[in-house]
Structures are given as C-alpha cells and as structure tokens.
Amino acid sequence: MGSESVKVSTTQSGGRLTFHIAGELDHHGAGALMGRIEERIEALTPRDCVLDMRELTFMDSSGIAVIMRAYRRMNALGGRLFVENVQSQPLRVLDASGIDRMVNISTST
Amino acid sequence: MKEQNCVKIEFPSRSVNEGFARAAAAAFASQLDMTLTELGDLKTAVSEAVTNCIVHAYPDRLGPITMKLRILEPDTIEVQIKDRGRGIEDVERAREPLFTTGGEERSGMGFTIMESFTDTVKVRSRVGSGTTVTMRKKVSRRAATR
C-alpha cells in the first residue's frame, strides 16, 4: 500500500511557504508529514503558510491534527495558515470537524 | 434486516493496513450502487475505526483487528470493526467531540466523524478485553446486484 501513502513537496516565494500534499492522508503517513511541516516552518519562519490539497484524494481525522498543529506553529510565529484547493472528501471531513472556524479553508483558486 | 452478503477480514494493527481496510471496504461496497460521496463517507468511517484500534486499543503492541462487512436488504451496508485491546472506560465520554487521550497527534474527532458519516454507530467495549464498533449506512440508490 506504499503507493497510496501521502506525499509532500514544498515551494517558497517571498514570505509564503507552500506544502503540496498529495495522495491519502491517514495516521500511517501523518507523523512524518507533521515532522516535515514543522521542520520547514521552524527553518524558514514564513509569514504565510499554505497547505495546498489539490492532489489530496483522501483525509481522515489524522489530517485535522496535522492542520491544527501547523496552525499553532504559525500562530506562535505571528503568521497565517491557509488550506487551499480542498477536494470533496477532505472537505466533508473538515466541515464535520468545525475546523473552518479557526483556519482559512478554500476549495479552489 | 436480511443479510445478502458478508465478508470477514482479519489483519494485524499495523498502520499500513489503514489504507488496505478502506480499499477492501470500498471494493466490497461496490456491489451496492453507492454514490461517490457515500463511498467516501464509508471509507472515512472505516479509517477512523481502524485507526482507533491501531492507536488506542494496542498502544504498544500489535494485535488483531477484524473487519466484518455485511450488505443488509434492501440497501444498507454494515461495518463492524473489532479489537481485543485495552477497551474504553467511559464510552459516552469517548464519543464526545474533541475528547481524546491521544495528545497533539490526535484531534478527538474520530467518533464524531463516524457518527456524521453513517446512520448509526454502536460501541461495545470492556476494559481489558476490547472494543467493537458497528456502523450502518443506508445508501440512496437501490441495490444493483444480489
């Protein structure tokens, strides 16, 4: 099932750090993803952080914890977090969790 | 409700099996004519229940998880996920939104998601002997095969 695991790459422009998250995000891949996101945020201290979920086809509550942790890290830096290009299944999970009251979520750009 | 078909799968509590369990549930459910949204909801609910076994039931060892899937006449799918792990002390409290014993790695939303993505969620648990979660979901279209 390794092929189904979550993948991440990053791009940076100006003070904006973007994580492109692809595949399926569950507990199996969440720990490594969280580590990678925290490490990059600590190293680059961006003003804005974007989680680009265009290629993310599945997410469960493990993804909510990842977003919340990224949100707290950005908050501690006085920066902002955006979750962008959310597809339909992940959006249903985000809606059920009520996380949109704290974090900026958009479905497409 | 009358049972039309049934499958039972057992696997160890390795996190790599989360994806397997979702895919297996979706493959079995394909004999019902579900919408993509319904299929996504089913996969999400399975993912939550199986992850709970891996993370909470067996926190420091591998143990067996069984997933039983049933198609019930006329158009209902039932998923039962069972572990023989540590059990839940207070089920009512565990089901509350945001309640977690898992710290920063968890959000405490698993049961809430299972409840909102299926029609009924039944939890049976005994401390020291394990937990069984049974979920039923009615699908909007008629059963295509029998």
Ligand SMILES: Nc1ncnc2c1ncn2[C@@H]1O[C@H](COP(=O)(O)OP(=O)(O)OP(=O)(O)O)[C@@H](O)[C@H]1O
């Ligand atoms: N199979 C299980 N065995 C033992 N304890 C469980 C089991 N399932 C759930 N629990 C307990 O119930 C609590 C709530 O579960 P729930 O799935 O709602 O949230 P979580 O797993 O803590 O976080 P999330 O699902 O958002 O990652 C857990 O923190 C755990 O204490």
Ligand SMILES: [Mg+2]
């Ligand atoms: Mg959970």
